[in-house]
Amino acid sequence: xxxxxxxxxxxxxxxxxxxxxxxxxxxxxxxxxxxxxxxxxxxxxxxxxxxxxxxxxxxxxxxxxxxxxxxxxxxxxxxxxxxxxxxxxxxxxxxxxxxxxxxxxxxxxxxxxxxxxxxxxxxxxxxxxxxxxxxxxxxxxxxxxxxxxxxxxxxxxxxxxxxxxxxxxxxxxxxxxxxxxxxxxxxxxxxxxxxxxxxxxxxxxxxxxxxxxxxxxxxxxxxxxxxxxxxxxxxxxxxxxxxxxxxxxxxxxxxxxxxxxxxxxxxxxxxxxxxxxxxxxxxxxxxxxxxxxxxxxxxxxxxxxxxxxxxxxxxxxxxxxxxxxxxxxxxxxxxxxxxxxxxxxxxxxxxxxxxxxxxxxxxxxxxxxxxxxxxxxxxxxxxxxxxxxxxxxxxxxxxxxxxxxxxxxxxxxxxxxxxxxxxxxxxxxxxxxxxxxxxxxxxxxxxxxxxxxxxx
Amino acid sequence: xxxxxxxxxxxxxxxxxxxxxxxxxxxxxxxxxxxxxxxxxxxxxxxxxxxxxxxxxxxxxxxxxxxxxxxxxxxxxxxxxxxxxxxxxxxxxxxxxxxxxxxxxxxxxxxxxxxxxxxxxxxxxxxxxxxxxxxxxxxxxxxxxxxxxxxxxxxxxxxxxxxxxxxxxxxxxxxxxxxxxxxxxxxxxxxxxxxxxxxxxxxxxxxxxxxxxxxxxxxxxxxxxxxxxxxxxxxxxxxxxxxxxxxxxxxxxxxxxxxxxxxxxxxxxxxxxxxxxxxxxxxxxxxxxxxxxxxxxxxxxxxxxxxxxxxxxxxxxxxxxxxxxxxxxxxxxxxxxxxxxxxxxxxxxxxxxxxxxxxxxxxxxxxxxxxxxxxxxxxxxxxxxxxxxxxxxxxxxxxxxxxxxxxxxxxxxxxxxxxxxxxxxxxxxxxxxxxxxxxxxxxxxxxxxxxxxxxxxxx
Numbered sequence: 001x002x003x004x005x006x007x008x009x010x011x012x013x014x015x016x017x018x019x020x021x022x023x024x025x026x027x028x029x030x031x032x033x034x035x036x037x038x039x040x041x042x043x044x045x046x047x048x049x050x051x052x053x054x055x056x057x058x059x060x061x062x063x064x065x066x067x068x069x070x071x072x073x074x075x076x077x078x079x080x081x082x083x084x085x086x087x088x089x090x091x092x093x094x095x096x097x098x099x100x101x102x103x104x105x106x107x108x109x110x111x112x113x114x115x116x117x118x119x120x121x122x123x124x125x126x127x128x129x130x131x132x133x134x135x136x137x138x139x140x141x142x143x144x145x146x147x148x149x150x151x152x153x154x155x156x157x158x159x160x161x162x163x164x165x166x167x168x169x170x171x172x173x174x175x176x177x178x179x180x181x182x183x184x185x186x187x188x189x190x191x192x193x194x195x196x197x198x199x200x201x202x203x204x205x206x207x208x209x210x211x212x213x214x215x216x217x218x219x220x221x222x223x224x225x226x227x228x229x230x231x232x233x234x235x236x237x238x239x240x241x242x243x244x245x246x247x248x249x250x251x252x253x254x255x256x257x258x259x260x261x262x263x264x265x266x267x268x269x270x271x272x273x274x275x276x277x278x279x280x281x282x283x284x285x286x287x288x289x290x291x292x293x294x295x296x297x298x299x300x301x302x303x304x305x306x307x308x309x310x311x312x313x314x315x316x317x318x319x320x321x322x323x324x325x326x327x328x329x330x331x332x333x334x335x336x337x338x339x340x341x342x343x344x345x346x347x348x349x350x351x352x353x354x355x356x357x358x359x360x361x362x363x364x365x366x367x368x369x370x371x372x373x374x375x376x377x378x379x380x381x382x383x384x385x386x387x388x389x390x391x392x393x394x395x396x397x398x399x400x401x402x403x404x405x406x407x408x409x410x411x412x413x414x415x416x417x418x419x420x421x422x423x424x425x426x427x428x429x430x431x432x433x434x435x436x437x438x439x440x441x442x443x444x445x446x447x448x449x450x451x452x453x454x455x456x
Numbered sequence: 457x458x459x460x461x462x463x464x465x466x467x468x469x470x471x472x473x474x475x476x477x478x479x480x481x482x483x484x485x486x487x488x489x490x491x492x493x494x495x496x497x498x499x500x501x502x503x504x505x506x507x508x509x510x511x512x513x514x515x516x517x518x519x520x521x522x523x524x525x526x527x528x529x530x531x532x533x534x535x536x537x538x539x540x541x542x543x544x545x546x547x548x549x550x551x552x553x554x555x556x557x558x559x560x561x562x563x564x565x566x567x568x569x570x571x572x573x574x575x576x577x578x579x580x581x582x583x584x585x586x587x588x589x590x591x592x593x594x595x596x597x598x599x600x601x602x603x604x605x606x607x608x609x610x611x612x613x614x615x616x617x618x619x620x621x622x623x624x625x626x627x628x629x630x631x632x633x634x635x636x637x638x639x640x641x642x643x644x645x646x647x648x649x650x651x652x653x654x655x656x657x658x659x660x661x662x663x664x665x666x667x668x669x670x671x672x673x674x675x676x677x678x679x680x681x682x683x684x685x686x687x688x689x690x691x692x693x694x695x696x697x698x699x700x701x702x703x704x705x706x707x708x709x710x711x712x713x714x715x716x717x718x719x720x721x722x723x724x725x726x727x728x729x730x731x732x733x734x735x736x737x738x739x740x741x742x743x744x745x746x747x748x749x750x751x752x753x754x755x756x757x758x759x760x761x762x763x764x765x766x767x768x769x770x771x772x773x774x775x776x777x778x779x780x781x782x783x784x785x786x787x788x789x790x791x792x793x794x795x796x797x798x799x800x801x802x803x804x805x806x807x808x809x810x811x812x813x814x815x816x817x818x819x820x821x822x823x824x825x826x827x828x829x830x831x832x833x834x835x836x837x838x839x840x841x842x843x844x845x846x847x848x849x850x851x852x853x854x855x856x857x858x859x860x861x862x863x864x865x866x867x868x869x870x871x872x873x874x875x876x877x878x879x880x881x882x883x884x885x886x887x888x889x890x891x892x893x894x895x896x897x898x899x900x901x902x903x904x905x906x907x908x909x910x911x912x913x914x915x
Contacts, residue, residue: 335661
């Protein structure tokens with residue numbers, strides 16, 4: 001395997017050797033974040049006030065004010081990202097993380113962003129969705145030369161419009177985005193009361209193809225990814241979105257994968273209040289429980305968290321709530337293994353029959369290749385969740401403090417409010433007149449027995 | 457007269473000396489057996505002599521029967537072949553033939569007594585002639601030496617034949633064990649393919665697979681069934697070849713062999729000067745040397761006797777009537793028409809033929825020594841490569857495949873396909889190991905017998 005040190009050293013050397021000391025001294029600090037945990041919102045220490053957002057499993061980039069200009073410093077570099085506990089990935093990102101830190105500014109701010117390239121190849125930053133001078137658009141070849149390894153370029157423009165944006169390279173885009181180069185951008189309205197919400201979560205959708213046992217994404221994969229992530233994290237590595245009951249909650253999602261994602265919230269209805277283009281007029285908003293986010297799009301959804309509980313929030317493409325899986329593994333459901341299993345076991349010691357009743361792996365503790373997440377995983381208060389990938393939980397609780405994002409644990413259901421086994425009389429099933437009586441065993445054949453694996 | 461008596465006296469002395477070369481009783485087998493035992497590590501007889509009677513046959517059967525109680529090791533196979541290979545037994549007996557020739561050569565031709573009685577006209581004539589082959593007397597020591605060398609040569613050639621049978625047996629044993637092992641693996645592969653085919657049928661039955669998917673899996677199984685038959689055929693042929701060398705039949709032909717070849721030794725033999733060793737040690741080279749010496753002697757003899765074809769000396773006593781006359785008679789062929797030059801030329805040509813044959817044998821032996829040693833080292837490296845690289849990597853692949861199966865990243869069919877590939881790698885290793893042990897037997901043969909440094913690594 002590649003360890004963090006050897007993976008990072010090659011590119012870091014290029015950077016260190018080529019950035020001159022004088023250049024570094026005049027640059028604003030480039031803070032680095034090494035933790036994959038969700039960081040507390042960054043209240044603006046200076047400049048215009050705004051309501052900061054919370055980046056799911058991410059953080060916001062601090063800035064310095066210089067002559068009324070907000071100066072940020074992004075360092076494009078190789079990083080090691082923990083996709084979920086038990087699995088790390090060799091990615092490219094910014095300031096120690098992939099995705100990079102969220103940049104928050106206020107409508108009308110003049111923004112200056114220094115971009116230092118510590119990658120082994122040239123890069124650029126495209127400020128996706130922004131209205132800015134053409135030469136600041138960050139498209140290599142078209143509007144600027146690429147930033148060579150070891151060099152620092154500066155971008156400067158006024159954040160004209162409030163809204164939800166992203167940033168990503170527009171240089172060797174396919175490789176650099178497949179390696180995790182991206183970040184979130186929020187331009188807050190000049191008036192903090194405008195569009196104000198109590199909790200404002202942001203994250204990007206991204207996908208990687210990392211072979212079990214390896215660490216670096218296969219950048220040439222086009223559609224058959226095996227890790228579907230929120231901010232380069234896969235469930236159970238994604239933090240819950242903790243909200244106070246009756247909070248107005250906004251979730252802003254940007255899609256930088258190669259396919260669309262219908263994100264779906266349980267227990268509430270929401271409205272799509274914003275796109276990349278700006279805010280949706282209230283009269284044009286549709287009530288939704290699922291909204292499709294196409295490739296390269298941003299959506300802001302809003303809802304009142306009026307139902308306490310632990311509510312699923314996930315992409316509704318069911319393969320996208322799975323981790324690494326064999327997409328060409330044949331279906332084994334209903335296949336009788338008796339006799340054959342013993343023969344196979346003679347040849348392959350350690351073989352167990354799997355999949356003959358379905359694919360659920362709950363309770364299964366079997367050794368896996370290194371650096372791999374189980375296909376579906378995550379434990380809840382009632383057992384295995386059988387989920388992975390683009391899945392998390394919105395935790396609605398009463399009586400939280402305004403800035404309290406701490407995981408409150410599992411929801412304590414009021415007595416009698418949880419589905420439970422029926423132990424009373426079963427009413428007879430209605431049958432068509434003259435139909436033969438049903439065989440009791442038929443239903444049993446497809447019922448899972450809870451213990452999916454068999455030791456032969 | 458005096459000279460005649462002296463001559464006759466000399467003749468009787470020579471005759472006496474000639475009579476000293478007597479039959480050894482074992483036809484020179486003892487000497488051969490000891491060379492063969494020294495070179496192969498296995499005695500060539502049960503009682504130190506060739507079996508001649510029922511008792512000997514029973515003793516032999518008992519020894520062989522005991523060996524066959526256990527799975528037959530390579531050393532035991534060689535032992536059984538040396539004791540029981542009938543072709544080799546026949547060769548042993550040729551020693552007896554050569555020894556008889558030697559003894560015959562050392563004996564002076566019997567004197568011939570001519571007695572003639574005639575009567576006519578009232579007179580009785582009695583004519584007595586005692587004749588010796590004088591040339592026989594003169595040439596007896598030389599002929600004896602020649603026959604002596606021929607006998608020595610025969611002993612070497614017979615010993616060499618024993619070594620050949622030993623080497624053939626060792627090779628055949630390696631082949632037979634390896635073929636059986638490969639056939640076994642083919643069966644394992646077939647079993648995995650069968651499991652796969654069965655499962656594919658059930659996949660089809662459950663509605664999860666198309667007829668095409670099922671046919672693919674089953675076609676593979678059908679192929680493996682054919683492979684099993686192929687390997688079994690080869691195994692039977694290899695075993696029967698060994699059986700023939702062992703000279704076994706009937707119940708004894710049901711002998712058992714070990715399940716697998718012996719492991720690869722920790723290190724290959726380092727042999728310096730393989731060519732010299734081959735030239736020094738190989739019995740066929742030694743026999744060729746003797747042949748050359750022999751033809752040289754023959755040439756000398758032919759030169760000596762080129763003018764004399766027959767020299768007969770006779771003591772004559774004639775009783776003719778009342779008076780008896782004594783005298784002697786000498787017959788000498790006058791080389792008027794045949795000066796013996798053709799015979800000498802023939803002997804010279806034969807000698808030169810022999811010299812060149814010896815040179816050729818030496819060239820061949822040196823080349824075989826080089827080739828067999830190079831092959832031996834390469835075979836060792838290849839077998840070690842299989843053992844240390846191919847098999848561990850295959851094992852690693854299998855372990856990793858199982859982990860991927862556990863994670864539902866791969867299907868059971870891939871698991872089975874991998875098991876089949878692993879078996880193929882194991883077959884490759886068996887083949888490489890077989891080649892190694894055969895290369896070692898070849899090297900031994902090219903070096904003229906068991907390698908002195910080879911103790912403990914025999915298969």
